[in-house]
Each structure stands twice: as C-alpha cells, then as structure tokens.
Amino acid sequence: xxxxxxxxxxxxxxxxxxxxxxxxxxxxxxxxxxxxxxxxxxxxxxxxxxxxxxxxxxxxxxxxxxxxxxxxxxxxxxxxxxxxxxxxxxxxxxxxxxxxxxxxxxxxxxxxxxxxxxxxxxxxxxxxxxxxxxxxxxxxxxxxxxxxxxxxxxxxxxxxxxxxxxxxxxxxxxxxxxxxxxxxxxxxxxxxxxxxxxxxxxxxxxxxxxxxxxxxxxxxxxxxxxxxxxxxxxxxxxxxxxxxxxxxxxxxxxxxxxxxxxxxxxxxxxxxxxxxxxxxxxxxxxxxxxxxxxxxxxxxxxxxxxxxxxxxxxxxxxxxxxxxxxxxxxxxxxxxxxxxxxxxxxxxxxx
Amino acid sequence: xxxxxxxxxxxxxxxxxxxxxxxxxxxxxxxxxxxxxxxxxxxxxxxxxxxxxxxxxxxxxxxxxxxxxxxxxxxxxxxxxxxxxxxxxxxxxxxxxxxxxxxxxxxxxxxxxxxxxxxxxxxxxxxxxxxxxxxxxxxxxxxxxx
Numbered sequence: 001x002x003x004x005x006x007x008x009x010x011x012x013x014x015x016x017x018x019x020x021x022x023x024x025x026x027x028x029x030x031x032x033x034x035x036x037x038x039x040x041x042x043x044x045x046x047x048x049x050x051x052x053x054x055x056x057x058x059x060x061x062x063x064x065x066x067x068x069x070x071x072x073x074x075x076x077x078x079x080x081x082x083x084x085x086x087x088x089x090x091x092x093x094x095x096x097x098x099x100x101x102x103x104x105x106x107x108x109x110x111x112x113x114x115x116x117x118x119x120x121x122x123x124x125x126x127x128x129x130x131x132x133x134x135x136x137x138x139x140x141x142x143x144x145x146x147x148x149x150x151x152x153x154x155x156x157x158x159x160x161x162x163x164x165x166x167x168x169x170x171x172x173x174x175x176x177x178x179x180x181x182x183x184x185x186x187x188x189x190x191x192x193x194x195x196x197x198x199x200x201x202x203x204x205x206x207x208x209x210x211x212x213x214x215x216x217x218x219x220x221x222x223x224x225x226x227x228x229x230x231x232x233x234x235x236x237x238x239x240x241x242x243x244x245x246x247x248x249x250x251x252x253x254x255x256x257x258x259x260x261x262x263x264x265x266x267x268x269x270x271x272x273x274x275x276x277x278x279x280x281x282x283x284x285x286x287x288x289x290x291x292x293x294x295x296x297x298x299x300x301x302x303x304x305x306x307x308x309x310x311x312x313x314x315x316x317x318x319x320x321x322x323x324x325x326x327x328x329x330x331x332x333x334x335x336x337x338x339x340x341x342x343x344x345x346x347x348x349x350x351x
Numbered sequence: 352x353x354x355x356x357x358x359x360x361x362x363x364x365x366x367x368x369x370x371x372x373x374x375x376x377x378x379x380x381x382x383x384x385x386x387x388x389x390x391x392x393x394x395x396x397x398x399x400x401x402x403x404x405x406x407x408x409x410x411x412x413x414x415x416x417x418x419x420x421x422x423x424x425x426x427x428x429x430x431x432x433x434x435x436x437x438x439x440x441x442x443x444x445x446x447x448x449x450x451x452x453x454x455x456x457x458x459x460x461x462x463x464x465x466x467x468x469x470x471x472x473x474x475x476x477x478x479x480x481x482x483x484x485x486x487x488x489x490x491x492x493x494x495x496x497x
Contacts, residue, residue, distance in 0.1 A: 137415050137417075138414045138415050140414050159407075165418075166410065166413050166418035166421060166422070167412055167413055167414070167418070169413065169414070169415040169417040169418040169421070170414045170415020170416075170417060170418075171414060171415070205417065205421075208415070208417040208421075209417075
C-alpha cells in the first residue's frame with residue numbers, strides 16, 4: 001500500500017481498504033473543508049460582551065428562585081437542583097445569543113419520595129419556572145395517572161396516550177405514581193404501549209414538553225429497572241426526603257398563615273407534641289398529614305366557637321383567626337393513635 | 352406530461368406553501384383565540400367538495416401549537432399524496448363557524464380539471480368541471496400509492 005498514489009474517490013463498501021482520511025484527501029484539503037466547523041465564532045472577539053445583565057433581568061430568574069425559597073420549606077437538595085437547571089438554561093440562552101448552538105438540554109425529571117413530601121407542589125411550580133426561563137412555551141401542568149394513559153382494550157391505548165401528550169405540549173406532563181403504568185408481571189398489559197410512546201416523545205420532542213414522573217422511591221426504582229432506556233432519558237432524578245418536626249412546624253405555620261389563621265402560643269406547643277406523636281403512627285404522610293391536621297383543627301375551632309356563641313358570648317375577630325391549644329388536644333392522636341392495636345377497623349383519615 | 356393545476360383554497364390561497372413554522376404560528380394564533388383545531392384530508396379536489404374526512408377528533412383542549420403540528424405530521428405520513436387542510440373552528444355562540452382554514456399538504460402531481468360542455472336545447476351550453484383525479488375510484492387517486 002506504501003507506494004500507491006492517492007486516489008480521487010476512494011472505493012467504498014466492505015471490501016474497501018482501510019486508509020486514513022488524511023492519506024486520501026491530503027491534510028490541507030481537510031483543513032480547508034472543516035474550517036467552518038473548527039471555529040464558528042471567529043468573527044466574534046473572545047472578550048465580546050454578551051449582554052448577560054439584560055437576559056438575567058428578562059428571565060426573572062432571581063424572582064423565581066426567591067419565591068421557591070419562600071414557598072417551600074426545607075427541600076434544600078431540590079432547590080439546589082432547580083437553581084442548577086435555571087443557571088444552565090440562562091447560560092444556554094446567552095450562548096444562543098452569540099450564535100453558539102447547542103442541543104436543547106433534556107429536562108425530564110423523576111421525583112421520588114414518601115407521600116406528602118411535596119412532589120406535586122414542586123412539579124406545579126416547575127411548569128412556571130420553566131416558562132419564565134423560556135424553556136417551555138406555555139408552562140401549564142397536565143397531571144396524568146395510569147387511568148388517563150393506558151387503555152382498556154386493543155387499540156385504545158395509543159389514542160389515549162396521544163391525547164394526553166398533546167394536551168401537555170408546551171408545558172409539563174406530570175405522571176403521578178408512574179410505576180403503575182407498566183406491570184412487568186403481565187405481558188399482555190397495555191401499559192407497555194404507553195411507555196413506548198412516552199419514550200419516543202421524550203426523545204424526539206424535548207422542546208415541546210417536559211415529563212415529570214413521580215412516585216415512591218422503591219417502586220420507581222423497580223419501574224426504571226423494568227423499563228430499559230427510561231432512566232437514561234430522565235436527566236434529573238430528584239429525591240424528596242422526609243421532613244423533620246421543625247420543618248413540619250414551619251410548614252404548618254406557613255399553611256395556617258396562608259389561610260389566615262394564627263396559632264396561640266400554647267397551641268404551638270401542642271402542635272409540636274401532636275406532630276411528634278403523629279410521625280410515629282402509621283400512614284403518616286408528611287405535608288399532607290399536616291394539611292389534614294390543620295383542617296381538623298379548624299373544624300374543632302369552629303365547633304368551639306359555635307358552642308360559645310350559642311351560650312351568648314360575643315365573638316371577636318381574634319376568636320375567628322386563632323386556633324387554641326384545646327382545638328389541637330382534642331385529637332385522637334393524643335389518645336395513643338388513630339390506628340391503635342385494639343381497633344382493627346379502618347378509619348378514613350388520620351388526624 | 353403537463354404541469355397540471357395547483358389547487359388553492361382557504362385563507363392563504365394566494366400565498367406559496369406555508370412552512371412548518373408558519374403553520375405552527377397560525378395554529379397558535381387560533382389556539383390563543385380559543386378556536387378548536389381540526390385536521391382534514393381528501394383525494395377529491397373538486398372545489399364543491401366541502402366535506403373532507405377528519406383526521407382524528409378536533410382538538411379543543413390543547414395549549415400549544417406543537418400538538419397541532421404533531422397531528423399534521425402524522426396525517427402527512429399516513430396520507431402523503433392527498434390534500435390535507437387545517438381548520439380552526441370558532442365555537443362562540445352566534446359565530447360557530449370556521450375562522451381560518453388552509454392547505455398544508457397536496458399530492459405531488461395535480462393533473463387538474465376537464466371542462467365538459469353539454470349541448471342542451473336551443474344551443475344552450477352547460478359547463479361542468481371534472482377533476483382528472485376523480486376518474487379513479489376513491490382511495491386509488493394520485494398514483495394510487497397509498
């Protein structure tokens with residue numbers, strides 16, 4: 001092969017001899033041909049100002065992150081991840097402004113964590129955040145479960161899934177308890193079709209919608225190992241940890257404040273005790289339990305006020321906004337729990 | 352073979368073919384006005400043929416034009432050599448009509464129309480247009496390569 005002359009068009013196909021591209025074409029020609037690729041920005045000086053301030057202000061990124069910090073208690077890891085995503089999207093926008101093209105980043109996410117740890121709340125906010133950052137065009141959230149995606153009979157699944165995907169385009173598709181979609185033990189389950197369509201859209205229409213899958217950690221892990229290729233298409237796996245008592249207290253106070261209630265000093269102490277007890281009892285659902293508890297306390301307060309008004313006492317504004325110690329201590333949680341061993345019957349709501 | 356006739360109808364009949372980005376922008380305009388997006392197709396190019404076949408259900412609940420374009424592309428894939436149009440329907444009471452309608456796909460070759468002259472009584476001539484494509488049965492028109 002040594003003294004063979006370089007040919008104009010090298011033979012192709014499986015039988016073609018292997019040669020360096022440089023040997024065939026000559027190094028000069030290669031440089032000439034690919035000089036555009038080598039430096040697409042040679043007309044822009046390296047120290048050119050890219051106008052970062054304007055983009056930063058336009059995106060309201062500071063505002064968004066601030067409100068996230070204010071409205072969500074704890075979840076430091078989640079916030080940090082959202083901050084990273086926000087930064088990436090902003091830098092991406094700056095890069096595009098001076099002509100540096102890059103692929104649209106994958107923003108599909110999976111939220112894992114125990115019940116009531118804020119997965120849905122964060123997903124709801126995510127739509128707005130991505131909209132403000134200019135990643136999605138509308139920013140609405142479409143929530144779907146297995147029922148909305150998987151059909152009942154042959155040929156039913158694809159149109160159903162497609163409807164949901166179409167509705168979510170321009171925004172965020174939130175699939176709650178995503179592991180229900182696919183049942184590995186039943187090979188005739190129609191969920192497989194849904195998964196295939198999801199995978200396809202997640203890959204090909206990244207700029208049209210963001211998919212967020214949520215569920216309990218163990219189940220989700222099994223789901224991802226059952227469906228090869230899904231986990232790798234999700235760029236952000238975010239785990240939502242359980243809250244501590246202090247964090248639950250903060251959540252309770254924030255919730256009470258947003259509903260225009262106040263806790264009497266005694267009541268706050270009672271609430272701490274309540275939460276400590278409740279956490280050890282079964283079916284504890286973090287933030288959701290706190291919300292349910294607050295609803296119960298409001299009912300207890302309403303009955304207390306109603307009775308005292310019946311006895312002829314005048315009610316003041318202070319009465320209406322304050323939750324007292326006794327409203328909380330009435331709870332069955334203080335009597336050793338809602339699901340104590342002697343009561344085998346199920347009761348609807350633990351509070 | 353002659354060049355045939357490029358059939359035009361609808362809102363942008365005087366314009367060259369819309370690009371995908373332009374189609375997307377028009378659909379978005381319709382969605383922002385609260386209009387429903389419907390996609391229809393046919394292989395009968397006669398101008399009086401108003402009832403085209405529907406491609407799926409009209410889309411009342413989409414937020415973004417990407418969903419409309421998604422269906423346009425699916426329809427193009429299934430019926431590449433038929434006419435496809437997008438209709439934006441205004442369902443407001445007292446309007447209830449198509450607000451915007453434009454062709455987004457056409458067969459690669461459009462043979463055009465034959466002019467029939469029918470001699471009737473008293474030297475009266477009646478004129479009729481017949482699409483050459485309609486000589487073939489429904490579903491086998493435009494090269495029949497469905």
